[in-house]
Amino acid sequence: EAQVTQNPRYLITVTGKKLTVTCSQNMNHEYMSWYRQDPGLGLRQIYYSMNVEVTDKGDVPEGYKVSRKEKRNFPLILESPSPNQTSLYFCASTQAKGINEKLFFGSGTQLSVL
Protein backbone atom coordinates (compact mmCIF):
# COMPACT_ATOMS: atom_id res chain seq x y z
CA GLU A 1 0.00 0.00 0.00
CA ALA A 2 1.30 3.43 -0.97
CA GLN A 3 1.84 5.46 2.15
CA VAL A 4 3.75 8.09 4.06
CA THR A 5 4.59 7.01 7.58
CA GLN A 6 5.35 9.47 10.35
CA ASN A 7 6.45 8.71 13.88
CA PRO A 8 5.65 9.38 16.60
CA ARG A 9 1.98 10.28 16.40
CA TYR A 10 2.06 12.24 19.64
CA LEU A 11 5.03 13.77 21.41
CA ILE A 12 5.31 15.83 24.57
CA THR A 13 8.70 17.28 25.38
CA VAL A 14 10.36 20.09 27.28
CA THR A 15 12.08 23.20 26.04
CA GLY A 16 15.57 22.57 24.74
CA LYS A 17 15.45 18.78 24.51
CA LYS A 18 16.43 17.72 21.01
CA LEU A 19 13.93 15.59 19.12
CA THR A 20 13.48 13.97 15.73
CA VAL A 21 10.25 13.22 13.89
CA THR A 22 10.71 10.54 11.28
CA CYS A 23 9.05 10.36 7.88
CA SER A 24 9.26 7.55 5.36
CA GLN A 25 7.52 6.97 2.01
CA ASN A 26 7.33 3.78 -0.06
CA MET A 27 6.42 5.31 -3.44
CA ASN A 28 9.90 6.20 -4.67
CA HIS A 29 8.90 9.86 -4.66
CA GLU A 30 11.61 12.41 -5.32
CA TYR A 31 9.93 15.32 -3.57
CA MET A 32 9.27 15.40 0.18
CA SER A 33 8.17 18.21 2.40
CA TRP A 34 7.36 19.12 5.98
CA TYR A 35 4.44 21.32 6.99
CA ARG A 36 3.12 22.62 10.27
CA GLN A 37 -0.58 23.21 10.80
CA ASP A 38 -1.76 25.90 13.18
CA PRO A 39 -5.33 27.13 13.74
CA GLY A 40 -6.26 29.92 11.36
CA LEU A 41 -2.99 29.64 9.47
CA GLY A 42 -3.50 26.49 7.45
CA LEU A 43 -0.43 24.53 6.44
CA ARG A 44 2.88 26.30 6.22
CA GLN A 45 5.90 24.71 4.62
CA ILE A 46 8.95 24.26 6.83
CA TYR A 47 11.47 22.53 4.53
CA TYR A 48 11.36 20.56 1.34
CA SER A 49 13.62 18.24 -0.57
CA MET A 50 13.67 17.63 -4.29
CA ASN A 51 15.95 14.61 -4.11
CA VAL A 52 18.64 12.92 -2.06
CA GLU A 53 21.01 15.49 -0.54
CA VAL A 54 18.92 18.36 -1.98
CA THR A 55 16.99 20.33 0.61
CA ASP A 56 15.74 23.90 0.85
CA LYS A 57 13.90 26.20 3.20
CA GLY A 58 10.18 26.70 3.06
CA ASP A 59 8.27 29.58 4.56
CA VAL A 60 8.92 28.91 8.26
CA PRO A 61 12.30 27.12 8.60
CA GLU A 62 13.59 28.81 11.78
CA GLY A 63 14.32 26.32 14.55
CA TYR A 64 14.16 23.25 12.30
CA LYS A 65 16.63 21.07 10.42
CA VAL A 66 16.16 18.30 7.91
CA SER A 67 18.27 15.76 6.09
CA ARG A 68 17.76 13.58 3.01
CA LYS A 69 20.37 10.84 3.00
CA GLU A 70 18.06 8.26 1.44
CA LYS A 71 15.25 8.77 -1.01
CA ARG A 72 12.58 7.24 1.23
CA ASN A 73 13.39 9.10 4.49
CA PHE A 74 13.10 12.76 5.41
CA PRO A 75 13.43 13.34 9.17
CA LEU A 76 12.58 16.64 10.84
CA ILE A 77 14.93 17.69 13.62
CA LEU A 78 14.26 20.21 16.36
CA GLU A 79 17.63 20.79 18.00
CA SER A 80 16.33 23.02 20.79
CA PRO A 81 12.52 22.99 20.79
CA SER A 82 10.61 25.98 22.11
CA PRO A 83 6.92 26.35 23.07
CA ASN A 84 6.15 28.22 19.84
CA GLN A 85 6.94 25.01 17.98
CA THR A 86 3.94 23.33 19.58
CA SER A 87 1.95 22.37 16.51
CA LEU A 88 0.62 19.58 14.31
CA TYR A 89 3.25 18.47 11.81
CA PHE A 90 2.73 16.72 8.49
CA CYS A 91 5.15 15.09 6.14
CA ALA A 92 4.17 14.86 2.48
CA SER A 93 5.61 13.47 -0.73
CA THR A 94 5.00 13.55 -4.47
CA GLN A 95 6.72 13.07 -7.77
CA ALA A 96 9.00 16.04 -8.32
CA LYS A 97 7.99 16.52 -11.90
CA GLY A 98 4.45 17.36 -12.76
CA ILE A 99 2.55 20.41 -11.72
CA ASN A 100 -0.54 18.22 -11.58
CA GLU A 101 0.72 15.72 -9.10
CA LYS A 102 -1.03 15.50 -5.75
CA LEU A 103 0.65 15.35 -2.39
CA PHE A 104 0.50 12.22 -0.23
CA PHE A 105 0.36 13.03 3.47
CA GLY A 106 1.31 11.20 6.62
CA SER A 107 -1.13 10.99 9.52
CA GLY A 108 0.54 13.80 11.42
CA THR A 109 2.57 14.31 14.59
CA GLN A 110 1.06 16.35 17.39
CA LEU A 111 3.97 18.00 19.21
CA SER A 112 3.68 19.79 22.54
CA VAL A 113 6.70 21.66 23.89
CA LEU A 114 6.39 22.59 27.56
Added chain:
Amino acid sequence: GDSVTQMEGPVTLSEEAFLTINCTYTATGYPSLFWYVQYPGEGLQLLLKATKADDKGSNKGFEATYRKETTSFHLEKGSVQVSDSAVYFCALRDTGGFKTIFGAGTRLFVKA
Protein backbone atom coordinates in the same frame (compact mmCIF):
# COMPACT_ATOMS: atom_id res chain seq x y z
CA GLY B 1 4.09 35.77 -3.88
CA ASP B 2 1.45 33.19 -4.56
CA SER B 3 -1.36 32.88 -2.03
CA VAL B 4 -4.71 31.21 -1.38
CA THR B 5 -7.63 32.73 0.51
CA GLN B 6 -10.56 30.68 1.77
CA MET B 7 -13.75 31.66 3.52
CA GLU B 8 -13.47 31.42 7.26
CA GLY B 9 -15.35 28.74 9.10
CA PRO B 10 -16.75 26.95 10.73
CA VAL B 11 -19.59 26.26 8.36
CA THR B 12 -22.53 24.43 9.93
CA LEU B 13 -25.16 22.83 7.71
CA SER B 14 -27.99 20.39 8.05
CA GLU B 15 -27.86 17.12 6.17
CA GLU B 16 -28.87 17.44 2.50
CA ALA B 17 -28.14 21.18 2.42
CA PHE B 18 -26.15 22.79 -0.41
CA LEU B 19 -22.52 23.55 0.30
CA THR B 20 -20.29 26.28 -1.08
CA ILE B 21 -16.81 27.01 0.25
CA ASN B 22 -15.19 29.98 -1.45
CA CYS B 23 -11.58 29.99 -2.53
CA THR B 24 -9.63 32.63 -4.42
CA TYR B 25 -5.98 32.65 -5.34
CA THR B 26 -3.14 34.91 -6.42
CA ALA B 27 -0.48 33.42 -8.62
CA THR B 28 1.84 34.19 -11.48
CA GLY B 29 1.65 31.84 -14.40
CA TYR B 30 -0.83 29.00 -14.56
CA PRO B 31 -0.97 27.01 -11.35
CA SER B 32 -2.84 23.78 -10.76
CA LEU B 33 -5.60 24.01 -8.16
CA PHE B 34 -6.59 21.45 -5.57
CA TRP B 35 -9.05 20.78 -2.79
CA TYR B 36 -7.80 18.58 0.02
CA VAL B 37 -9.92 17.19 2.86
CA GLN B 38 -8.81 16.37 6.38
CA TYR B 39 -10.99 14.06 8.44
CA PRO B 40 -10.57 14.09 12.23
CA GLY B 41 -7.26 12.61 13.34
CA GLU B 42 -6.00 12.05 9.81
CA GLY B 43 -3.67 13.61 7.29
CA LEU B 44 -4.88 15.52 4.27
CA GLN B 45 -6.04 13.65 1.21
CA LEU B 46 -6.81 14.90 -2.24
CA LEU B 47 -10.50 15.53 -2.91
CA LEU B 48 -10.30 16.94 -6.43
CA LYS B 49 -8.10 18.98 -8.73
CA ALA B 50 -8.14 21.10 -11.88
CA THR B 51 -5.11 21.81 -13.98
CA LYS B 52 -6.17 24.53 -16.40
CA ALA B 53 -8.71 27.28 -16.85
CA ASP B 54 -12.35 26.15 -17.14
CA ASP B 55 -11.51 22.62 -15.99
CA LYS B 56 -13.96 21.14 -13.53
CA GLY B 57 -12.69 18.77 -10.87
CA SER B 58 -15.18 16.40 -9.27
CA ASN B 59 -15.20 13.58 -6.74
CA LYS B 60 -17.68 12.09 -4.25
CA GLY B 61 -20.35 14.60 -5.29
CA PHE B 62 -18.05 17.59 -4.78
CA GLU B 63 -17.21 19.90 -7.69
CA ALA B 64 -15.02 22.93 -8.32
CA THR B 65 -14.34 24.88 -11.52
CA TYR B 66 -11.05 26.64 -12.27
CA ARG B 67 -12.07 30.23 -13.07
CA LYS B 68 -9.10 32.19 -14.32
CA GLU B 69 -11.05 35.40 -14.90
CA THR B 70 -12.11 35.58 -11.25
CA THR B 71 -9.08 33.64 -9.90
CA SER B 72 -11.44 31.38 -8.01
CA PHE B 73 -11.92 27.67 -7.33
CA HIS B 74 -15.04 27.41 -5.17
CA LEU B 75 -16.01 24.02 -3.76
CA GLU B 76 -19.65 22.92 -4.07
CA LYS B 77 -21.78 19.95 -3.18
CA GLY B 78 -25.48 19.66 -3.81
CA SER B 79 -26.42 17.58 -0.75
CA VAL B 80 -24.03 17.19 2.17
CA GLN B 81 -23.95 14.23 4.52
CA VAL B 82 -22.86 13.94 8.13
CA SER B 83 -19.82 12.01 6.89
CA ASP B 84 -18.67 15.13 5.00
CA SER B 85 -17.82 16.83 8.29
CA ALA B 86 -14.13 17.65 7.97
CA VAL B 87 -11.69 20.47 7.29
CA TYR B 88 -11.35 21.49 3.64
CA PHE B 89 -8.21 23.11 2.25
CA CYS B 90 -7.90 24.91 -1.04
CA ALA B 91 -4.39 24.78 -2.50
CA LEU B 92 -2.37 25.67 -5.55
CA ARG B 93 0.75 24.17 -6.98
CA ASP B 94 2.98 26.77 -8.53
CA THR B 95 4.10 26.81 -12.13
CA GLY B 96 7.49 25.43 -11.20
CA GLY B 97 5.67 22.36 -9.94
CA PHE B 98 7.44 22.02 -6.63
CA LYS B 99 5.63 24.10 -4.07
CA THR B 100 2.06 23.67 -2.89
CA ILE B 101 0.49 26.63 -1.08
CA PHE B 102 -2.50 26.06 1.16
CA GLY B 103 -5.34 28.22 2.36
CA ALA B 104 -6.17 28.41 6.06
CA GLY B 105 -8.77 25.65 5.86
CA THR B 106 -12.54 25.70 6.40
CA ARG B 107 -14.13 23.44 8.98
CA LEU B 108 -17.49 21.97 7.97
CA PHE B 109 -19.97 20.54 10.46
CA VAL B 110 -22.98 18.68 9.09
CA LYS B 111 -25.86 17.98 11.50
CA ALA B 112 -28.21 15.05 11.12
